[in-house]
Amino acid sequence: MGDFIKHPFVDMPDRNPEQVIPNDQLVFTSEEKKQIQTWVSHYPTADGAVMRALWLAQEKFSFLPPEVIKLVAAEIGIPYANAYGVATFYTQYFKEKKGKHVLDVCTCFSCQLCGGYDMLHYIENKLGVHKGETTKDGLFTIQEAECLGACGSAPMLQITNGPFVHNLNKDKVDALLDALREGKVPAFTSVTLPQDEDEMGGNRRTDVSSVESYIVPPISETVS
Amino acid sequence: MDDKKTKAGDWRSYQRVLLPPVKDLHKLDVYEKHEGYKALREVLTTDKWNPTSVTNEVKKSGLKGRGGAGFPTGLKWSFMPPVDPNIPRFLCCNGDESEPGTFKDRQLMEYNPHLVFEGMLIASYAMSIKTGYLYIRGEFADWITLMEEELEKAYAKGYVGKNIMGSGYSCDIVIHKGAGAYICGEESSLMSSLEGQRAYPRVKPPFPAQKGIWGYPTTINNVETLACAPLIINKGGEWFSKIGAPSHPGPVLYGISGHVNRPGVFEYPTGMLITDLINEVAGGMRGGKKLKALIPGGSSTPILRADMIEGVTMDADSLREAGSMMGTSGMLIMDEDVDIVSWLRRITHFYHHESCGQCTPCREGTGWLENIVTRLDEGQGQLRDLDILLDLCTQMEGRTVCALADAAAWPVRYTIDRFRSEFEAKCSTETVPSGGVLETA
Amino acid sequence: MPNITVDNETLEFDGRPRLLQLCLETGVDLPHFCYHPAMSAPANCRQCLVEVGTPQINRETGKPNLDENGQPIIQFMPKLQTSCSMDASDGMVVRTHKSSELVKRAQKDNLEFLLINHPLDCPICDQAGHCPLQNQTYKHGPEGSRFEFRKVSKPKQIDLGPRVVLDGERCINCTRCIRFTDEISESHQLTIIERGVRNYPMTPPGVEFDEPYSMNVIDICPVGALTSKDSRFRARTWEMSKTASISTVNARGSNCYYWVKDNKIVEITPRTNMDVNEYWLADEDRLDYRIFNDNRPLGPTISGADVNWDAAYKAVADCLKGAKGDRVQFLGSAFATVEDNYLLSKLATAVGASTPMYLTHTEAGRGDTWLRTDDRTPNSQGCERLGFQPANRSALRSLIQSGGLDVLYVLEDDPVASGLCSAEDLAGVKVVLHYYNSTNQTLPAADVAIPAATAVETVGTLVNDQGHAQRLRPAKSIAGVNRTLSMEIGKCRADRHGTPFDKWYDESNLINCQPGWVSIPRIASDLNIEMNYKGPRNIMAELSSANDAFAGATYEAMGEFGVRLSEIGVTA
Known part of the structure; x- marks a missing residue:
């Protein structure tokens, strides 16, 4: 944390970047268009659908270069500048190309006190890159995340805006990285309510394959 | 154990209602x-x-x-x-749960989603609303x-949508997906975000009920709040008021995290003794360490x-008397080993990172706070920094559009007020001339 | 009438004005940055905080509760309120920095925050001297800085578009520029990007901020974050004098200020006139000022040879003296003032010629539905109202080519450049030309050439495309002594900079030219024609009473903002 306060430089985005997505790929399929129009119909004005449409575009193109943001704006009929302002406001929209797997390691609040930085530094050392950077093979980007809303199962991380991995420790990180290298993204994991364990003997959901409990959090070796 | 002080009554035999023990309730x-x-059927x-x-109930x-905020x-x-x-x-049902230390709505949505939908529908009916955004x-x-x-599935069964249960009442529910911004949990910022704008909070008045999303009357409630509505209809407001x-x-x-043996989300009545929550519900302090401090309801409380929690219960009045707030009831428990300055440094970083940048005191103040706390944490702070910090707090509190600056x-x-000696202990003994720039790596 | 109390003084108001606007209009000087009367009020700069109280209303009676003295009990809001986002309501009590220590402190605190990341580069900043941040810091700000860290570095010297330059570090995120492009011009070319302290305004990638009204964001920027690519670094604001006048590059006559240094126009900025251009000015109105500075004539000429003014006037008189009225054609000018065209028509009548015609200058597509017009002249409606017809170009050309004319008298126009005829066509015609620039293509064909004062050097009236008659005021001096001009310069410049009476007066770049209301009466006098006016003011007074098309258009009535003429006579 705190890099910005010591080196407070705000870079300017490339104002005339080369197009990354070729024109023939820079289109939505008719199904995608239909989906976007459904979202548009959910709001009094089309603007409301911009966040969903940006999500769809990010899933399709893996990130949001300017031409994609422009495409989204055109598809829902809002000014390009507005869509661009929205895209840069939110942290989960990737404005530049990231690794195949983006590891958002939470270090905020509870995670800080329960070893979030240990995990962040462990992953950084293991992958040989700093937070904010992508490994040379393009597989991993490590990011330091603000509170992800899983404080009871700290430390934890999120994989590419998708599944949460709870109750992290070094072994778990090792296994996770190996699995991701093989292209296996962990399934959704349900975290059991302590009271369910007492009253129902475990997780209440029968339809999830991956289940974890809240456990005693690890002792943080480094606080920051 | 001193059950006399708790307002939660016989909480050990409390029967859960938001998350009742039912397999696959979701x-x-x-x-x-x-x-x-x-409840919805009865209402409609x-x-x-x-x-x-319904509103009266x-x-x-x-x-x-x-x-x-704990508004009625x-x-x-x-x-x-x-x-x-x-x-x-x-x-608008606010499921943007992003206050550090808060993770209860996520579990409620996972384990009892229909209670949330039903609550939204009852609230919508009570206010003659035809569209609810989650x-x-x-x-x-x-x-x-x-x-x-x-x-x-709820749509397919006719619980949501047109002419619900043949009552003639129609209401749609739309799920809106955020994209990473703490500020969206603030109700007017959430409205801007829903409208597809940069999520800047808006000046109140006008309040959302007068001029909300797209300028129309709007009510915004938290997920857990709305989930209480079906319970109130089913069992009566009076029943609820006695819990x-x-x-x-x-x-x-209660979302309990930090240095306890058994963290997690627990459903209990309000008014639980904090000591009960730590020592009994959450299984006591990790490794038998001593409790140093706690945050009762998310990072801004x-x-x-x-030494301040003896007899304090988790409700607005008791926490106010103790010098804090109920907030989101996301509790962070800290043991004696916590470096409170380092911990505060991370909090200031969080608010610096999450300030939307609209209002001057927050945009500039959050960064300045982080600067000074970082300097203190790195042992280069001066005693006068503590006074500047408190001064900056005064300059930020109540001076912005939304409450992020206050938070x-x-x-x-x-x-600083409650751990001043720890800050003083970290201050530099050397005198740094005013105007020096933080240069450490 | 409803009223509010501000610092113990009672202000009356109509309707539901915003509190800040009401205060500003009634002379209560509240500091502010993000508020602009034409746009929404996001209340983001937090500078205009005040204490606000309202009468405590009895729920049963609906009337205010009274204290023991019979005065309404005022309930103050727990927090300071931004006056820009509050509507004034009857009985409201407001405390500003003048009566509240809390407000005073809040304003100081806010300025301290605004300045921590703002560069201290006022000495090289174009905004310095007329910078709201600078001014308000002097008035309300802290005396020193307690900030001991690096300021945030942001992109600087960025061409947002062809005409506007951004300095991201100076930006205080008031969002006026964004709101201008969203709410006023609706070009949607700008947005705030990033978040928090990293925020700054930017175009999305691949987009130029090139809308035809882009430079308005420079005027409304309360700091030096947005500056004019054209005029930046060319003059400090205190080195310039500014004159309230009107723009002449199109038929709208947008109200503007001409900024002058060393008798050269340096910059043109908008002047608020709610009947014409509101707060705004198109980019084209700002950038065509070089015609006032460059390629100006050195003095009158006869067949290209320099002569003195008396000789030139006599030569014109000689041209007209010998000619038969029906073989003389006068061309009035939609660039020239109503006064000069009126005098020209009198001259034409006196020598027996027909009513002057004028050349139209329109470019289809140049106009829009806002402040730009296809008509590239400022006064074609003035000409029409004087009864001038647009010249039938082909008929006039045939007349010239067939030798049907002895004299062509051109007032402040360029028939050759406008394609009426070639310079060779005019070989057999005696041409009298009043002109602005030495680039005038009719000049080689002119027998007598009279340098004319431009719109920034004269006194006169122009009628815009909507029939709004407005006054031109002299922004800079001309060579020689002209008491009317000197007096007008002195009167219309509050600062008096650039006048012969102040220390900035400079004799460089004075143009040896004359307004039509000087030159035409002199020519008339050489022809023994009666044309005695004390000045343009009297000409307009006569015209406004003699011609219904100009009824009411006296200098007194036109004042700063002009008068809307009645519709009659538009197609006379």
């Missing part, structure tokens, strides 16, 4: 078998209920918002202007998928020292 058919959508199809009586229950829910509903058929009205933070992608699947602390009643989801200032103010 599935629609299971939910239906357990009084699912019964019996003469007993009309929008006013909620008022009677004494339900206060669970999102942080029934009163909020009654702020909606009289119905004008030409003017749409909206409900705003869920983008990080909860998996839970959004789950909620969408369950919502689709827990009389001035702040009802079931509440003032920190309480271990950023409070942890600083109260942590």
Whole structure:
């Protein structure tokens, strides 16, 4: 944390970047268009659908270069500048190309006190890159995340805006990285309510394959 | 154990209602078998209920918002202007849960999604609303998928949509996916985000009930708050008002994290003794360490020292007396080994990172706070820095459009206030001339 | 009438004005940055905080509760309120920095925050001297800085578009520029990007901020974050004098200020006139000022040879003296003032010629539905109202080519450049030309050439395309002594900079030219024609009473903002 306060430089985005997505790929399929129009119909004005449409575009193109943001704006009929302002406001929209797997390691609040930085530094050392950077093979980007809303199962991380991995420790990180290298993204994991364990003997959901409990959090070796 | 002080009564035999122990309650058919959508059916199809009586029942229950501010829910509903058929009205259910230390709504949405939908529908009916937006933070992608699947089933069964249960009342629910911004949990910022704008909070007045999303009357409630509505209809406002602390009643989801043996989300009445929650519910301090401090309800609620919690219960009145707030009831428990300056440094970083940048005091102040606390944490601070910090807090509090500046200032103010000696101990003994720039690596 | 009390003084108001606007209009000087009367009020700069109280209303009676003295009990809001986002309401009590220590402190605190990341580069900043941040810091700000860290570095010297330059570090995120492009011009070319302290305004990638009204964001920027690519670094604001006048590059006559240094126009900025251009000015109105500075004539000429003014006037008189009225054609000018065209028509009548015609200059597509017009002249409606017809170009050309004319008298126009005829066509015609620039293509064909004062050097009236008659005022001096001009310069410049009476007066760049209301009466006098006016003011007074098309258009009535003429006579 705190890099910005010591080196407070705000870079300017490339104002005339080369197009990354070729024109023939820079289109939505008719199904995608239909989906976007459904979202548009959910709001009094089309603007409301911009966040969903940006999500769809990010899933399709893996990130949001300017031409994609422009495409989204055109598809829902809002000014390009507005869509661009929205895209840069939110942290989960990737404005530049990231690794195949983006590891958002939470270090905020509870995670800080329960070893979030240990995990962040462990992953950084293991992958040989700093937070904010992508490994040379393009597989991993490590990011330091603000509170992800899983404080009871700290430390934890999120994989590419998708599944949460709870109750992290070094072994778990090792296994996770190996699995991701093989292209296996962990399934959704349900975290059991302590009271369910007492009253129902475990997780209440029968339809999830991956289940974890809240456990005693690890002792943080480094606080920051 | 001193049960006399707790307002939660015989909490050890408390029967959960928000998350009752039912296998697969998240599935629609299971939910239906357990009084699912019964409250909605009763409200929509019996003469007993009309929008006013539903609102009155909620008022009677004494339900206060669970999102942080603790505003009386029934009163909020009654702020909606009289119905004008030409003017749409909206409900927003705030599932942007991003206050550090808070993780209860996520579990409620996972384990009892239909209770949330049913609560939204009852609230919508009470305010004659035809569209409800459920705003869920983008990080909860998996839970959004789950909620969408369950919502689709509810639509298929006619619990949501046109002419619900043949009552003639129609209401849609739309799930809106956020994309990573703490500020969206603030209600007016959430409205901007829903409208597809940069999520800047808006000046109040006008309040959302007068001029909300797209300028139309809007009410915004937290997920857990709305989930209480079906319970209130089913069992009565009076029943609800007798759970827990009389001035702040009802079931509440305590999210306990930090240095305890058994963290997690627990459902108990309000008014639980903090000591009970730590020592009994959460299994005591990890490794037998001593409690140093705790945060009762998310990162912006003032920190309480271990010696300040004797007899304090988790309700607005008791926490106010103790010098803090109920907030989101997301509790962070810290043991004696915590370096409080380092911890505060991370909090200031969080608010610096999450300030939307709209208002001057917050945009500039959050960064300045982080600068100074970082300098202190690195042993280069001066005693005068503490005074500057407190001064900056005064300059930020109550001076911005939304409460983020207050939320950023409070942890600083109260942590210094309550742990001043730890800050002083970290101050540099060398005198640094004014105007020096922080240069450490 | 409803009223509010501000610092113990009572202000009356109509309707539901915003509190800040009401205060500003009634002389209560509240500091502010993000508020602009034409746009929404996001209340983001937090500078205009005040204490606000309202009468406590008895719920049963609906009337205010009274204290023991019979005065309404005032309930103050717990927090300071931004006056820009509050509507004034009857009985409201407001405390500003003048009566409240709390407000005073809040304003100081806010300025301290605004300045921590703002560069201290006022000495090289174009905004310095007329910078709201600078001014308000002097008035209300802290005396020193307690900020001991690096300021945030942001992109600087960025061409947002062809005409506007951004300095991201100076930006205080008031969002006026964004709101201008969203709410006023609706070009949607700008947005705030990033978040928090990293925020700054930017175009999305691949987009130029090139809308035809882009430079308005420079005027409304309360700091030096947005500056004019054209005029930046060319003059400090205190080195310039500014004159309230009107723009002449199109037919709208947008109200503007001409900024002058060393008798050269340096910059043109908008002047608020709610009947014409509101707060705004199109970019084209700002950038065509070089015609006032460059390629100006050195003095009158006869067949290209320099002569003195008396000789030139006599030569014109000689041209007209010998000619038969029906073989003399006068061309009035939609660039020239109503006064000069009126005098020209009198001259034409006196020598027996027909009513002057004028050349139209329109470019289809140049106009829009806002402040730009296809008509590239400022006064074609003035000509029409004088009864001038647009010249039938082909008929006039045939007349010239067939030798049907002895004299062509051109007032402040360029028939050759405008394609009426070639310079060779005019070989057999005696041409009298009043002109602005030495680039005038009719000049080689002119027998007598009279340098004319431009719109920034004269006194006169122009009628815009909507029939709004407005006054031109002299922004800079001309060579020689002209008491009317000197007096007008002195009168219309509050600062008096650039006048012969102040220390900035400079004799460089004075143009040896004359307004039509000087030159035409002199020519008339050489022809023994009666044309005695004390000045343009009297000409307009006569015209406004003699011609219904100009009824009411006296200098007194036109004042700063002009008068709307009645519709009659538009197609006379």
